[in-house]
Amino acid sequence: MRKITTEHLLKQAKRNILLIIIPALLVFGLVLSKTLIKDSKNFEATSMLMVTGESKDDAISYNNIILNEKLANIYSNFLESTDLYEAVSKKLGQDYNPEDIKSNLDYEVNPQGGVISFTYIDTNKDRASDTLTLITEEFRTYALNFLNMDNIEYLQKTKVDAPSKIKGIIFSILGLVAGALLGILITIIKEILSDKIRDAKDIEDLGIRVLGDLTKDSKAAIYKTKASIDYLTENSVIGITSLNPKKSTYDFTEKLALAMSTSFGLCLIDSLAENKVVDKKYESSEEDIKLIRYKGVDFIKLREKSLDILDSYVFEDKIYELRYTYNYVLINESNIDSLEATIGLRYEDYKIIVANDPHIGREELVRKINSIEDMGCEVLGVIYDK
Numbered sequence: 526m527r528k529i530t531t532e533h534l535l536k537q538a539k540r541n542i543l544l545i546i547i548p549a550l551l552v553f554g555l556v557l558s559k560t561l562i563k564d565s566k567n568f569e570a571t572s573m574l575m576v577t578g579e580s581k582d583d584a585i586s587y588n589n590i591i592l593n594e595k596l597a598n599i600y601s602n603f604l605e606s607t608d609l610y611e612a613v614s615k616k617l618g619q620d621y622n623p624e625d626i627k628s629n630l631d632y633e634v635n636p637q638g639g640v641i642s643f644t645y646i647d648t649n650k651d652r653a654s655d656t657l658t659l660i661t662e663e664f665r666t667y668a669l670n671f672l673n674m675d676n677i678e679y680l681q682k683t684k685v686d687a688p689s690k691i692k693g694i695i696f697s698i699l700g701l702v703a704g705a706l707l708g709i710l711i712t713i714i715k716e717i718l719s720d721k722i723r724d725a726k727d728i729e730d731l732g733i734r735v736l737g738d739l740t741k742d743s744k745a746a747i748y749k750t751k752a753s754i755d756y757l758t759e760n761s762v763i764g765i766t767s768l769n770p771k772k773s774t775y776d777f778t779e780k781l782a783l784a785m786s787t788s789f790g791l792c793l794i795d796s797l798a799e800n801k802v803v804d805k806k807y808e809s810s811e812e813d814i815k816l817i818r819y820k821g822v823d824f825i826k827l828r829e830k831s832l833d834i835l836d837s838y839v840f841e842d843k844i845y846e847l848r849y850t851y852n853y854v855l856i857n858e859s860n861i862d863s864l865e866a867t868i869g870l871r872y873e874d875y876k877i878i879v880a881n882d883p884h885i886g887r888e889e890l891v892r893k894i895n896s897i898e899d900m901g902c903e904v905l906g907v908i909y910d911k
Contacts, residue, residue: 536723538712545708552704557697567646570653572661573681576600576639600641600677601634603667613659617652626656640680650685658683720886725909728880731887733894734906736877739777746908747777750877751784753906754853761874762844762854763905768890769882770860775799777879777908778857782822789852792816792823796831796858796865800824809834814843823851835868844872861893870902881910 538545576596603609610623631644643661647653665677722728725738736753737746754763765781767774775795782793798808800819808828809815817824825843827834834840847854858866861878870876876897880890894904 538709541712541715544712544715545705548708548711549701549704552707553697553701556700557693566648568648568650568653568685570643570645570647570657570683570685571681572643572657572683573679574641574643574661574664574677575680576641577676577678595636596639596672596674596676598634598636599672600664600668601632603664603671604630604632606667609660609663609667612663613656616659616663617656621656626660630657630660654683654685720888721883722880722885722887722890722909727887728890728907728909731891733890733904735909736906737908739879739908739910743777743780747781747784750781750906750908751788754785755788757905758853758875760848760852762848762856762872763875763877764856764858764866764869764873764902765877765879766858766861766863766866766869767879767881768861768885768893770863772879772881772910773797773799774879774881775857777910778855782855783820785853785855786822790850791853791855792825792847792851793819794825794827794854794856796827796835796856796869798826798829798831799857800826811837811839814839832864832868835865841872861897870897870900873902875903875905877905877908879908879910883911 607623607627610626613626614621614623629646631646633642635641643657645653645657645660647656661679661683665675668677669675724740725735729735734753736750737743739746754761765774765778775797779793779800782791785791795803803817803819803824803826805828807815807817808826810828811834814825814834817826844854856869856873858869860866866876878890878894890907897904
C-alpha cells in the first residue's frame with residue numbers, strides 16, 4: 526500500500542473536487558428533505574407526568590421515593606402495551622392504526638426523579654394534542670386499574686409547539702460536513718489504492734533511475750541526464766522515447782543534444798521529422814542518409830514516414846558508421862509501443878523513457894521496461910513529465 530503526504534492529498538483533492546462536493550450535497554439534500562422540509566410540516570406535542578406518593582394524600586418519604594423508582598420502571602412497561610394504543614385509537618373516533626400512534630410517540634422515564642416525559646409527532650396540530658392527552662390519560666387509568674394506585678400527576682399538561690426549522694438547519698449543516706468528510710475519505714482510499722504515477726518519487730520507489738524531473742526544473746533535468754549519460758555509458762547509441770503517443774519528446778531530445786555537444790562528439794537523429802526549421806530538401810531517404818550541421822550539432826532528419834528507412838540496411842550501416850565516429854548518437858523516437866521504437870532496439874545500447882502519460886500505472890511502466898530489457902537494450906532511466 527502506497528504512502529501519501531498532505532501535499533499529495535491536497536493535490537488529489539483539487540483533482541477530485543467533485544468527489545468531495547457531490548457526496549456533501551447528496552447528504553445535505555437528504556438530511557434537508559428529512560428534517561427541514563418533512564419535519565417542518567410536523568407538530569410536536571409534549572407532556573410530563575410525575576410519580577408522587579402511593580396515593581394523592583400521602584406525603585413524600587424516602588421509602589416512597591424508593592418505591593416510586595421501582596414503580597416508574599413498571600409504568601414504562603405499560604407504555605409498550607398494544608392494548609393501550611388500541612384504546613387510544615378507539616377513543617379518537619377515527620381509523621387510526623394503533624401501531625402508527627405508537628411509532629409517533631417517544632417517551633423517556635427518569636426512575637430517580639419519578640418523571641415520565643412524552644413527545645408525540647403529527648402533521649395535524651389538534652390531533653397531536655388530542656392523541657397525546659388520550660395517551661397520558663389512558664396511561665394513568667392503567668396504573669389505577671392494575672395497581673390500584675392513583676399517584677401519577679401532571680407535571681406539564683399537553684402543549685403543542687410550532688414546527689422549528691433550527692434543528693433541521695443544524696442537522697443539514699452537519700450532513701453537509703459529514704458528506705464532505707465521506708468524499709475526502711473516498712479520495713484518500715482512491716489515492717492509496719491508485720496505481721497511477723503521481724510524481725518522480727513514485728518512479729524512484731519502484732527502484733527505477735530517475736534522470737530528471739521536467740515538471741520542476743527542465744534545465745536541471747537536461748544537465749542531470751547529461752551527467753548520468755557521461756558517468757554510466759560511453760560510445761553509445763541512445764533512443765529517447767515516450768509513454769504518451771500524443772506528446773513529442775523532440776524538444777527535450779534537441780536540448781539534451783545541444784547540452785551534450787559542448788563536451789562530446791554527438792549526432793542527433795530526428796526519426797519523426799519533427800524539426801520544422803530544417804528544410805525538407807535535407808530529409809533523408811532509404812537511398813540517401815544526409816548528415817547536416819544544425820545549431821552546432823551533426824544532424825540527420827528522416828522523412829515523416831520513416832519506418833522503411835529505420836528498417837533498411839542503409840540506415841543500419843549508417844548507424845554503425847556513426848557509432849565509431851561520435852561519442853554518442855541520440856535518436857528521437859515515437860512512443861514506446863510504436864514500431865519505430867521497437868525497430869530502434871536493433872541499434873540502441875540504451876533507451877531513455879519520458880514518463881509523460883498520467884494514465885500509465887506503475888506496474889505497466891515496469892512491464893514496459895522489462896520488455897525493452899528482455900530484447901537486449903538497457904533502460905538508462907526515466908525522465909518524469911506531466
